[in-house]
Amino acid sequence: DAGVIQSPRHEVTEMGQEVTLRCKPISGHNSLFWYRQTMMRGLELLIYFNNNVPIDDSGMPEDRFSAKMPNASFSTLKIQPSEPRDSAVYFCASSLFQGNTEAFFGQGTRLTVV
Amino acid sequence: AQRVTQPEKLLSVFKGAPVELKCNYSYSGSPELFWYVQYSRQRLQLLLRHISRESIKGFTADLNKGETSFHLKKPFAQEEDSAMYYCALKSQGGSEKLVFGKGTKLTVNP
Numbered sequence: 001d002a003g004v005i006q007s008p009r010h011e012v013t014e015m016g017q018e019v020t021l022r023c024k025p026i027s028g029h030n031s032l033f034w035y036r037q038t039m040m041r042g043l044e045l046l047i048y049f050n051n052n053v054p055i056d057d058s059g060m061p062e063d064r065f066s067a068k069m070p071n072a073s074f075s076t077l078k079i080q081p082s083e084p085r086d087s088a089v090y091f092c093a094s095s096l097f098q099g100n101t102e103a104f105f106g107q108g109t110r111l112t113v114v
Numbered sequence: 115a116q117r118v119t120q121p122e123k124l125l126s127v128f129k130g131a132p133v134e135l136k137c138n139y140s141y142s143g144s145p146e147l148f149w150y151v152q153y154s155r156q157r158l159q160l161l162l163r164h165i166s167r168e169s170i171k172g173f174t175a176d177l178n179k180g181e182t183s184f185h186l187k188k189p190f191a192q193e194e195d196s197a198m199y200y201c202a203l204k205s206q207g208g209s210e211k212l213v214f215g216k217g218t219k220l221t222v223n224p
Contacts, residue, residue, distance in 0.1 A: 003157075031210055042120075042216030043158075043200060056211055091158065095212075102148065102160040103212055 006092050006106035013113055018080040021109045024073055025094030033103060034067055034077050035091040043091070049075065050097050082113045116141050118203050120215035127191050128223050135186040135218045137175075137201030146204040147184040149175055150214070153197045161186075161199070171195070191222045 005024040013019050025032050033048040047057040052069045060067070064083070069075040079086055089110050093103040117140040127133050139145060147164040162170045164177040164184060175186045184201060201215040 033212060035214070043214040045211070045213055048211065050210060093158075093212075095210075097210055102163065105158040107157050 004092055004094050004104050004106035006090075006109050008109060009107060010110045011112070013082055013111070015083055015113055016081045017113075018078065019082045019086075019111060019113075021077040021090050021092075021111070023075045023077070023092030023106060025075070025092070026104055027073065028096070029094035029104070030072065030097045031095045031103075032069060032075050033093040033095075034075070035093065037089040037091060037108070046077070079111075082111075084113045087112050116145075116203050116205055116211060116213045118201050118213055118215035120199075120201055120218050122218045123216065124219050124221070126221045126223060129193055130190050133188050133191040133195070133220065133222075135199050135201075135220065137184045137186065137215060139182050139184065139201075139203050141182075141203055141205065143205060147175075147177055148202040148204065149173070149184075149186050150200045150202055151197050152200070152217075158200065191220075193222045193224055196220055196222045 007022045030051050034046040036044045036046055044059055046059045047067045048055055049069045065079055067077045089108045091105050091108045093105045095101050095103040119138045121136055149161040150158050151161045152158045173186055173188045175184050177184050198217050198219050200217045203213050205211045
């Protein structure tokens with residue numbers, strides 16, 4: 001397995017544009033997490049899914065952010081409209097639900113909103 | 115609510131010196147605790163978990179429920195240990211929420 005795959009690796013967009021980040025979890029994993037990493041706030045949990053169902057989205061900063069998981073092998077994080085303060089590295093991670101199992105992270109998407 | 119606190123944003127030591135990265139947590143249940151590491155230009159990866167009680171790359175971490183701490187220790191730091199370290203807490207009992215501290219950047223100087 002190639003691990004958790006995120007795309008794109010880098011995204012530069014203008015303020016006001018829609019941005020969609022993509023994630024393919026490890027096959028067989030049934031928990032998926034979206035995190036945002038910044039210097040000031042570290043790793044913030046935005047939302048997580050169990051068996052494709054959103055369980056906790058309390059970390060989603062605003063209504064401009066939305067996430068979906070239409071099936072077990074794909075998830076998206078969308079920002080619309082994007083703002084400069086959304087600039088960060090966004091990580092996706094997957095794990096097996098329950099137990100003392102580790103989360104496997106993707107390489108991240110570095111988003112720059114100008 | 116789950117909360118993980120890493121009080122030191124930056125930590126700098128010399129090669130061969132002992133190192134301790136602090137982590138305190140807040141959680142009403144019985145937590146599962148982890149340390150993750152992110153080396154330069156690499157993805158975040160698991161370093162160790164409290165339940166395994168193992169030593170990885172010379173690092174150990176003991177869960178102290180009385181002090182609600184899970185500090186990461188290594189007796190002799192190496193230059194290759196320089197990285198970003200994150201303490202994480204996973205809730206049990208169905209929600210499986212995985213929450214991280216803000217991280218500590220460790221620099222080991224030659």
